[in-house]
Amino acid sequence: MSGLVINRADIVLKKTSYDMAIVGGGFLGLSLAFYLRKLLPEASLLLIEEEGIPSEQGMTHVSPGILDISQVASKDKAKFAWGCKTLSHLVQETGIQRSDRVVFKSGIRHFVKDNWVKGQAMPLDETKDKGFDQMLALSQFPSSFYDATGAYASAEAASLYYGYGAVKLGLDLMLNARAEPIGEHKLRLKRLEYNRFMQRVVVKEEMVQAETVIVALGAKTADFVEEGWGELLPYKQVYSQYPRIEVDKRLPLKEGKVDLPIMAARGFYFRPQGEGLLIIPPPLPADPKGYKPEGANLLGVRVGVRRELLELFLEAMPDLSLLGWESLNLGKTVANIRAAWDVITPNGEAEWRNPSENCFALVGAQASLAHALAKAYDLAAHLAKLNTRPWSN
Numbered sequence: 001m002s003g004l005v006i007n008r009a010d011i012v013l014k015k016t017s018y019d020m021a022i023v024g025g026g027f028l029g030l031s032l033a034f035y036l037r038k039l040l041p042e043a044s045l046l047l048i049e050e051e052g053i054p055s056e057q058g059m060t061h062v063s064p065g066i067l068d069i070s071q072v073a074s075k076d077k078a079k080f081a082w083g084c085k086t087l088s089h090l091v092q093e094t095g096i097q098r099s100d101r102v103v104f105k106s107g108i109r110h111f112v113k114d115n116w117v118k119g120q121a122m123p124l125d126e127t128k129d130k131g132f133d134q135m136l137a138l139s140q141f142p143s144s145f146y147d148a149t150g151a152y153a154s155a156e157a158a159s160l161y162y163g164y165g166a167v168k169l170g171l172d173l174m175l176n177a178r179a180e181p182i183g184e185h186k187l188r189l190k191r192l193e194y195n196r197f198m199q200r201v202v203v204k205e206e207m208v209q210a211e212t213v214i215v216a217l218g219a220k221t222a223d224f225v226e227e228g229w230g231e232l233l234p235y236k237q238v239y240s241q242y243p244r245i246e247v248d249k250r251l252p253l254k255e256g257k258v259d260l261p262i263m264a265a266r267g268f269y270f271r272p273q274g275e276g277l278l279i280i281p282p283p284l285p286a287d288p289k290g291y292k293p294e295g296a297n298l299l300g301v302r303v304g305v306r307r308e309l310l311e312l313f314l315e316a317m318p319d320l321s322l323l324g325w326e327s328l329n330l331g332k333t334v335a336n337i338r339a340a341w342d343v344i345t346p347n348g349e350a351e352w353r354n355p356s357e358n359c360f361a362l363v364g365a366q367a368s369l370a371h372a373l374a375k376a377y378d379l380a381a382h383l384a385k386l387n388t389r390p391w392s393n
């Protein structure tokens with residue numbers, strides 16, 4: 001039987017006690033909900049999300065979604081392969097018919113400084129046709145290789161399939177409600193609505209209790225667990241920005257979209273995004289607690305890109321000439337740059353933890369969506385007391 005979607009404050013939450021409650025309706029909360037409904041249908045389940053789905057607050061909205069097997073440790077290859085295959089077949093996996101495309105098989109062209117890597121110098125014609133010679137100082141990259149399995153995924157589109165799939169299997173989904181922990185088994189739900197000044201205000205509060213609470217709040221996970229269970233999680237945070245190179249005559253277009261594979265060089269990715277390119281810089285180190293995102297000062301002009309990233313760009317520019325293009329949009333304020341707070345876990349991988357008897361935490365960190373998905377499945381299977389995993393068959 002389908003579950004309820006409780007998206008307005010005037011819809012009263014009839015059931016106030018659940019076996020399980022998930023806090024956070026991003027990619028991880030929703031995919032976990034789907035697999036819990038599938039693997040443990042007897043357990044009643046509520047998911048609380050502060051916004052709608054897909055939420056515009058959090059990592060899922062911003063995730064570049066790069067799926068690059070060359071970055072995967074051999075111990076994780078089976079999980080990654082299962083994650084990529086599943087993301088590519090979400091209609092079959094969730095039983096939800098939608099037209100949203102999730103995986104874009106663009107391929108990844110790796111430009112490598114070492115000349116012993118399995119690739120050889122790129123065929124000249126392709127270099128010219130695609131204009132790589134204008135984007136990178138190819139003399140600095142003696143080798144390159146093309147990985148046709150390289151792709152990128154829309155975390156937002158994927159979270160919609162899982163969200164609708166989980167409700168169809170019986171999940172009660174509460175939207176526009178901010179959850180606050182009040183003791184081990186209880187959550188206060190602040191129901192939100194827009195007032196006539198278009199401000200989001202709390203219009204009423206409700207309580208719900210659950211035997212088990214799973215916190216999937218992305219960068220807010222550690223604070224929520226500390227507040228509710230007094231347990232400290234070893235997570236750090238970093239404010240990650242993804243500037244864009246806007247439309248530029250040096251970027252080849254096909255049907256109005258950039259016709260290039262993802263380019264990987266010097267720890268950067270350049271991913272096609274409409275008529276431009278999304279820049280995915282190498283991850284920055286963790287920010288100190290209390291850090292407030294602020295744009296840098298470039299030759300006396302305030303820009304939206306933070307100083308540490310600007311320094312990375314200036315350092316890489318001799319190799320990556322496209323970082324010097326005037327079509328690089330540095331923004332005027334941080335609000336102009338696509339960005340999200342990101343969780344840094346001890347080993348940089350997606351993970352779940354059980355900090356207290358009835359509390360679990362699930363975070364994606366900077367690992368790929370494919371890994372994050374496998375972690376969500378793994379936690380659902382653990383809670384359903386299953387020993388097998390689809391990637392180990």
Ligand SMILES: Cc1cc2nc3c(=O)[nH]c(=O)nc-3n(C[C@H](O)[C@H](O)[C@H](O)COP(=O)(O)OP(=O)(O)OC[C@H]3O[C@@H](n4cnc5c(N)ncnc54)[C@H](O)[C@@H]3O)c2cc1C
Nearest residue numbers: 026027028050055058059060063065066179218364368369
């Ligand atoms: C910087 C960065 C780069 C990444 N790069 C890649 C990549 O290249 N390739 C790739 O495959 N994956 C990548 N990922 C991973 C992927 O994006 C994440 O694993 C995934 O999006 C994690 O989603 P989430 O559900 O954990 O978090 P979020 O999407 O942040 O979800 C948390 C949700 O909780 C809600 N919320 C917050 N507070 C409350 C509250 N009090 N009550 C109720 N709801 C609340 C928010 O509205 C939000 O919807 C990247 C992630 C980040 C952050």
